[in-house]
Amino acid sequence: MKFPSRSLQPVALALVVLVASACPPPPPPPAPPAPVVNTDSIDAANRARAAEAERVRLENEARARREAEERTRRENEARLAREAEERARSAMAAVRAAFATAVYFDLDQSDLKPDARAVLDAKLPLLRANANVRIRIAGHADDRGSDDYNVALSQRRAASAKRYLVDQGIPADRIDVVGFGEERPAAMGTGEESWALNRRAEFEIIVGGETLRLP
């Protein structure tokens, strides 16, 4: 069937509907015409919404991925920094420990023993890397011998250690020396074991200890 014009089509459709419904039973009151719904726009909207959701999802995923990556990167960096710090700290601890190691002496002697030179050499890197640091060397004695003599003897021990460090290039004015005699023992009791521990020179940073640089 071919309609003369496109504008007549709804009319023809209505006629067909009327003829069909006018048959045998008495016609009920005419039903309201079924709504003709055009879903194009809805579909389009739905599609658009879906597309938007997809885009957001992808975006979120991407962001999450980026964030995760960023986090991992940051964590790695932090870990590396921590490890570096840890290494530096333990290196510093080692340097400080080497610095704080005492030097020991023979009975009534203030001359450095051969192993004492190695102990003193280990203190040089810290002193060289930190020109602002001032130290104090404290000499001590065991409790044999006269009390007053031991004060002077312990002072000589500290001075021996200082002389060695100065000979290695550390300026003398960065090193104070003091003798405590037998007044501040490291080990109590009598016997060679305690005495040997007490015949010593101890090392202490008195200026610049908070801002040490690693060698």
Next chain:
Amino acid sequence: MTLRQTVRSRALPLVLGAALVYVPTAGLSAQRQPPPPQGVRIGLTYSPGSRPGLFVLPLRGANADSIRAIVSRDLDFGDRISVIAPDSGATPVGALNYPLYARLGAAAVLQMTVSRTGVHAVLHDVGAARALSVRELPLKDPPFSAAWRMTLHLLADDIERQVTGVAGIASTRVLFVRGGLLWQVDSDGANAAPIAGAPSGLSPAWHPQGYTIAYYEMRDDGTHVMMRDLAAGSTRRISTPGGTNSSPTFAPDGRTLVYASGEDGTDLIAVALDGREPPYRVTVGRGSTNSQPSFAPDGRRIAFTTSRLGRQEVYITDADGANPELLTTSGFGDQLYRADPSWSPDGRFVAFSTQIEGRFQIATIGLRDRGVKQHTVDGINEDPSWAPDARHLVFTSSRTGSKQLWVLDTESGRLRQLTRGPASRMAAWSPRLSAAR
């Protein structure tokens, strides 16, 4: 008290009881004795080795027993008098029964009476059967205070001077170090206490006039020589900062302080206390330790410890540093390790510590013949300091298991423990003091 005296004092109350019967006639017989010939000095003579007996009569009144005990103990600790002071017995009334006291071995009798203002003390010469002296001692200070005790110590020293010709050493004190603080104790062991202000210090020394002391103080930045006025409690630093500054001693004229000072090795430094002359170096140690100076009483020489021979030794030098010489070349002792010299106030001896079989012992050396005498064997004994009588030494001994101060009579060898309680060391015996301050 020695064993001999203890036995004697137990026997005495019986004899004393019998004595009272004799009193009236004895007094009369004493008065009948002929006067001494012209030109003869009245008094008791003392010869070394013999100890004249002194009977200390019981007395009545406030704190009478304590007064008698303190004075008797002082006289006993002087080691020149044999004190007869029985624990019980009546206080005699009237004239003394001199023959009785002569029979008891007394050359003199001390009769004290407690009055409202103090103590009235009469010293009787038994041989001459008459009173030798009368003393009135005001005892205004609270009983048992330091000043109250000092008054009694001064009486005891005066009695000892009258009986023996040599004043006692009861009116003295000993400075020492306990727990890092400066303490002092009376010569009889009473009154041990930190000095006023409780300063920390080591190796104290007395000014020859007493009441001012020098010592050194250990701080984190070094040791400092200090001077302190005991009465005022004021302190003054003598040394310049840096290095070791230790072991101060006053010259006998009290105007110079000599101490050990140095950064690498120590030398003796002499500092004029009035500041008019610059400090000068006494020793030339060349990096060795030179420490522990002790002046001869004439101020011309100084004994000190040095390591210049590679070991610890005692040397003597002129006070200006000339003529340093080794005090003794004697090969006694196992390590030739000597320290702590102390020059006797009569100039005749130097006391020191010497290591024998690994332990310090007290020895003295006569400066005329350089004869050495060892005075101790038990434990570790070190750091002697002379009493002003040039006869007694105070030193540190570990014989009881802890370091304590002991007093030795170098003539009789008699020993007594001066301090008890926490460890004590670095004793310095004062000159005779005239009052407690």
